[in-house]
Amino acid sequence: MSSLWEKVRRTLPSSEVEFVLDFSEKVDQSVIFLLNKAKQLLYSDEKTAECLQTSEAILDYSWEKLNTGTWRDVDKEWRRVYSFGCLYKAASLCQTEAPGNVYQALKICDMGLLMGASIMDNILGRVVKVLVNEKAVKKRSTEEEEKESFNIKKQKTECWLLPDIRPEVEVLKIHKPSMEHFRKKFLIPEQPIIIEGIIEHWPAFKEHQWSIKYLREVAGCRTVPVELGLRYTDEEWSQTLMTVNDFIDKHIINQEKYGIGYLAQHQLFDQVPELKQDIRIPDYCCLGKGDEEEITINAWIGPAGTISPIHQDPQQNFLAQVVGRKYIRLYSPDETERLYPHKTQLLSNTSQVQVENPDLDQFPDFANATFQECILYPGEVLFIPRSYWHYVRSLDISFSVSFWWS
């Protein structure tokens, strides 16, 4: 029976010499020195405290680099340094068997996956695999699970409270169109459409029906980014990190007490490979230019009541609904003037108007903007053309998957 450290050690290159540290001149010599020192300390097996000390300095310095300039400008090298810092720290923690260490190490690996860049062929993913299989990871009692199922059922929005969809503005539905039909009638003319019958075969609907319970099983102790606050345009809005279990506890089950939280726009499927296996990329994406690796897949998980203010994205979007229903409103790019986009650089892709309670004194022309709307049900996929303005509000606990492609 191997110890935790022995298992983690096996994910690392077998010798120090094979552990290659290779960086461009962008990375300061002083940092390279620390990276080498930490590697030496890690492989010496028993310099845990010193290794932790050194990896903290590496993490703190690269974290500062990651926060300099815009995210796009951050040199990938610094993200790699950050990942190495995470690897050293997580591995050192595993040199000592202590209950908190597994959780700590897992959190750090997640930080590396979230903010760093892939190193050593995704070694952090391999370390995570060791950690999630440790017995220290707690299982919940059946009693707790039953109580939770009850609380979850209470959150479904009753039919009499649903928004009224007028037939003349309702988004049309089509069942499994051919590639050519989709391309000619919807992709080229940039026309939104709801597509049925193309995701029912996903394991997410069959063998691994997605649910709160399943999410806890497969990703409960993983650390994810969560948005707090009603809308990202509000002053009180913020982003934070927490485990999936925490997110469910606070913002799905106890939402009244802790407020709205939304696990939004997060590449969860890169972080949790088991979830990636439950979904498939829609065939229509191959009508695009890029290849599969360039398609961005995001998870959107939250309670009833999460809101995404009207905004536009620069790529084509397939929004696949798996659990729960969402109310969605769509405005053509032709209506841009009537949507009063923010003037700032940061929010120029977002409208200033609150869709379901517009201030018509401040934004009079909004009343004249033509739109389409729908309630998106589980099993349906909404095609949102590039630059099409869209507003989304969840009506139930909701799991959606979006595919951004060009």
Added chain:
Amino acid sequence: MFTMLEWFGFGFNQFGQITPIVSGKEKILLPQKIQTCNEFTEEVTENKMKLTKSHAEQAEAEETRARDCGGQPEATESRATESNWRARVSENRGLERSNLYCEADNTIRVSWSRRATLHRAKHSTCSKSHGDKGGICLYGFCSSSCGQSICLCTPKLHDCLDAMISENYLVVKFKDKIESWNIEEEENNPIWSMDITPSFMGDLPLAPGGYVVAKPPFYKSINMPISAKKLTLGEEHVVLLSTDGTVYTWGLGSHGQLGHGTLESQLDPLAVEALHGLKMADVSAGSWHSVCISDGGDIYIWGWNESGQLGLPSRCLQIRDNQRDSGEADMTDIERTEGNMHEEDSLAIFISIQAFPALLDVPGGIEFIKMSCGSRHTAAVTCDGDLYTWGWGKYGQLGHDSIQSVDQPKRVEYFAKQQFYVQHVVCGAWNTFAQVSKRDPPKK
């Protein structure tokens, strides 16, 4: 009568930039007298090194390091040979006297992994290699000596008036020019140079028509006719104080560090409107925050407050405090305390970004005269010689004998208790250096 001035340092010391590293001294939590070239006693005789007994411990540490690096006795020998770039300091005659002169007129410049001590030409009987011409001593990271160097000087830096250091470059100002040198590479010539007239007023980074930065392209022009008194650089912004007391800022604004009330960037200098009518005497910039002191001794501060560097309540600190010991908390512990915190503090206001200047909240009667910023902490000297620090404290850079971050100004008790009067403060990214004199008479 001389006033004996000494430099103390605290905070990040991973590279021995404050005092030589011995195990456990990677962070210094309480002010410690810094190591200076005058105290490093070593005689250079031809190509051999002889160390005096009083520094045997230091020598031992160096030997161990040399062994760890795969045994490089050549390193010590090459340091003994004279080259244009590297020369060993040796002087232990007239130690006290030269300390007085030297300490009185040297200045500290700090980067993340190094500390530079400037010895100005006019006062110097301080060391053999500096002679009476002045020079710069570098402490901290040196790639050829297993990560720590005691001293690095070059004859070409004689007559230097001022300097700036970054991780890779040293920018030096002389009477008639400003040059930049590559720190790690052995070079006999500067890699960049610009002429200036001796009449140019303004300390680094100010330069004629603009300012210098310690990385390529080294010079940036300012396209507005502002009479500049002082200029200070953050990680992604610039703060300028004009001779009429107006504060200008420009650069990236995503952390509120420009103080114009938005998160927008500014290409060109823009006056901070909220301070209109208040005359400022000094400015300083951290990586993502800006600070200024008014004529009346008040501090105005704005930018990122993620570690309490603005002296405003910081959410991260509440959560960290509740975690008790950083790093060892069980996940369930964190859940419980966070839950409690939420119930009790539902009305608590935390500020993570302050986009407009805020007046620093200090106990009544305190007037500040000087300050300096690290990457995420702030240090300020009062007019009666106390040092206050606040912000990120993980490496001991606040000097409170702790690794806790603090979100309100707190006096560094060490200096008060030891009857030191703080004259000056200079911060590196993760450490703080204070120049002090002995109080006479002592203060209660």
